[in-house]
Amino acid sequence: MTVGVPDTGTAADVQERAAIAELLLSLADDEFVIGYWDSEWTGIAPFLEEDVAISSLAQDELGHARAFYELLAELIGGSADTIAYGRQPDDYRHARLLDRRRTDWAFTIARRYLYETSDSIRLAALEHTTFEPLAGLVAKIRREERYHLMHLDLWLRRLAVPGSVGRARLEAALATLWAVAGSVFSPLEREADLLRAGVLDAPFSELFSRWCAAVGPVFDELGLPFEPRQPARDGRGPGHGPDFQWLWTELSSVYRSDPGATW
Amino acid sequence: MSKARAPRGPILPPPSEGGRAFEVFRQERDGEPMRHAGNVLAPDPELALHYARELFGRRQESLRLWVVPREEILDLDDPDLLQPPLDRSFKKPGGYVMRDKLAAARARAGHEEEPA
Numbered sequence: 001m002t003v004g005v006p007d008t009g010t011a012a013d014v015q016e017r018a019a020i021a022e023l024l025l026s027l028a029d030d031e032f033v034i035g036y037w038d039s040e041w042t043g044i045a046p047f048l049e050e051d052v053a054i055s056s057l058a059q060d061e062l063g064h065a066r067a068f069y070e071l072l073a074e075l076i077g078g079s080a081d082t083i084a085y086g087r088q089p090d091d092y093r094h095a096r097l098l099d100r101r102r103t104d105w106a107f108t109i110a111r112r113y114l115y116e117t118s119d120s121i122r123l124a125a126l127e128h129t130t131f132e133p134l135a136g137l138v139a140k141i142r143r144e145e146r147y148h149l150m151h152l153d154l155w156l157r158r159l160a161v162p163g164s165v166g167r168a169r170l171e172a173a174l175a176t177l178w179a180v181a182g183s184v185f186s187p188l189e190r191e192a193d194l195l196r197a198g199v200l201d202a203p204f205s206e207l208f209s210r211w212c213a214a215v216g217p218v219f220d221e222l223g224l225p226f227e228p229r230q231p232a233r234d235g236r237g238p239g240h241g242p243d244f245q246w247l248w249t250e251l252s253s254v255y256r257s258d259p260g261a262t263w
Numbered sequence: 264m265s266k267a268r269a270p271r272g273p274i275l276p277p278p279s280e281g282g283r284a285f286e287v288f289r290q291e292r293d294g295e296p297m298r299h300a301g302n303v304l305a306p307d308p309e310l311a312l313h314y315a316r317e318l319f320g321r322r323q324e325s326l327r328l329w330v331v332p333r334e335e336i337l338d339l340d341d342p343d344l345l346q347p348p349l350d351r352s353f354k355k356p357g358g359y360v361m362r363d364k365l366a367a368a369r370a371r372a373g374h375e376e377e378p379a
Contacts, residue, residue, distance in 0.1 A: 047282070049303050049314035056321050151313055158306075 006077060019193035020131055021076050022093075023200070025083075026188060026236055027122075028068035029094040032084060033244070034115055035061030036251050040102045054108075057148055064141050071133055085255035089248045090238035095183040101243040106159055106169035110177055113152045114215075114228075118184035120149055121211045130198035153218075160222040174224065181228040182208050186235025204231065285311040286336060288329040289319050297329055308332065 007014050038058035045051035069080035097115060102108050123145065126138045159166035185208035194200040202210075208231055219226035282304040288297040300319045305311035308330070315330045339345065 047304070049305060049310075049318070053314060053317045056317050147313075147316070154309055154313065 015190075015193050016197045016199075017075060019188075019190035019197070020134075020199055021072060022188050022190050023194055024068050024072040024075065024134070026093045026095075028065050028072060028084070029092050029236075030098060030115070030119070030184065031061045031068065032065035033092070033094040033098045033247070034112070035059070035065060036247055037098065037102050038108060038112065041108065046105055053151065057151065060144055060148065064144070067137050067141070071137065074133070081255070082259075085252045086259060089240055089245050092240060092244070092248070093236045094240070094244075095186060096180040096235050096240075097177070097183045099180070099240045099244050101247070103173070104169060106166060107173035107176075109152065109155045109159055110170055110173040113156045114177060114181050115184065116145065116148050116152045117215045118182070118211055120145055121207050121214065122184060125201045125207055125210075126199075128201060134199070156218075157222065160224060162223070171224065178225075178227040179229060180235070182211070182231040183235035184231075185211065186231040187233050188236075282306040283311070284333040285315065286331045286333050287315045287319050288331070289325040290327040291325060293326060297327070300325075300328075302333065303330075 006017075009017075035058045038054055038061070041058070042051065042055040045054050065084065066080055069083050072083055073080050095115075097111060097118075100107075100111070120142075123138050123142050126134060127142070129135050129138065156170075159170040161167060185204040187204045188194070191200070191203060195203060208228075212226075212228065216226045283306070284302055284304055285308070286302050287300045289300040290297050303311055303314040303318055305314050311330050311332075312328075315328050319325055320328055
């Protein structure tokens, strides 16, 4: 299925709902995909305690994804499950940052750090959203994301210790990530409608600047380069690449085996 | 009756290179005492706190956690101090059988014995 919006109400209503649906889908798909990638560490994380921690973080993201998909389902019909699992790979709208597999631990931490900090800036911009159901959800999710930020900040600093193997791997991972580092802030097609309706408090280009201002100093402090590129408009569209194609085959395999099944 | 025991040594062997051991205590409900929950291995106190949260708090089962480096715990298990061999029953509240002594004392004092 693809995601469409029922055309009831005034033209402005329909336009606003479509914009909100696009936003919700991007939020949900981001959390869904990072949740699945990082759950790939279950059983093989660097040590037992971290295995529990990274798996728990991944599970949190799937929980957030479910909540966003449920909001979306109320808006456009269908169910959270059909939206989450019943689409083709090209219909997913997660950011380019999330296209690649978990790779090594340093890559996972580097990518996750860039994602968590971006997500935090984005959620802050939705705190006073005029779309009431989202406002309540965002407030709850932000309380959980506080811990995610703490955990990722702590790991980034530990891997960045000069002269360590972790540092070398972290630098290598970051070098491959800058091209897509800001892609969570890729402008949405219907962004103008979101801004007009007060759903979002600033354009994504502005959120990207806020993110650079917040995160750049951390990289400076650690003596790491900080070289994100201004996010492109096509940062979420079709063409997620072979890694995501593999992940999609995995994550949707049960659903596809019997799409109408109820649990 | 107490049994003579040899000193037991540490409850758990010292941690390997996986990190330092931290003991975790948790409070389940308001007003309840902190109870020992278990332990985690972590490279440092900050990560220990995160792992305690993951292992003993991620399902909303705790209101508060205490995370203590195991080596900071003062460990006393000396049997001479804790399980001495002589009869200690006189140190326990139930150590003396008081009823007969009380009855005799009352009789001496000329009181009637109270009904049992």
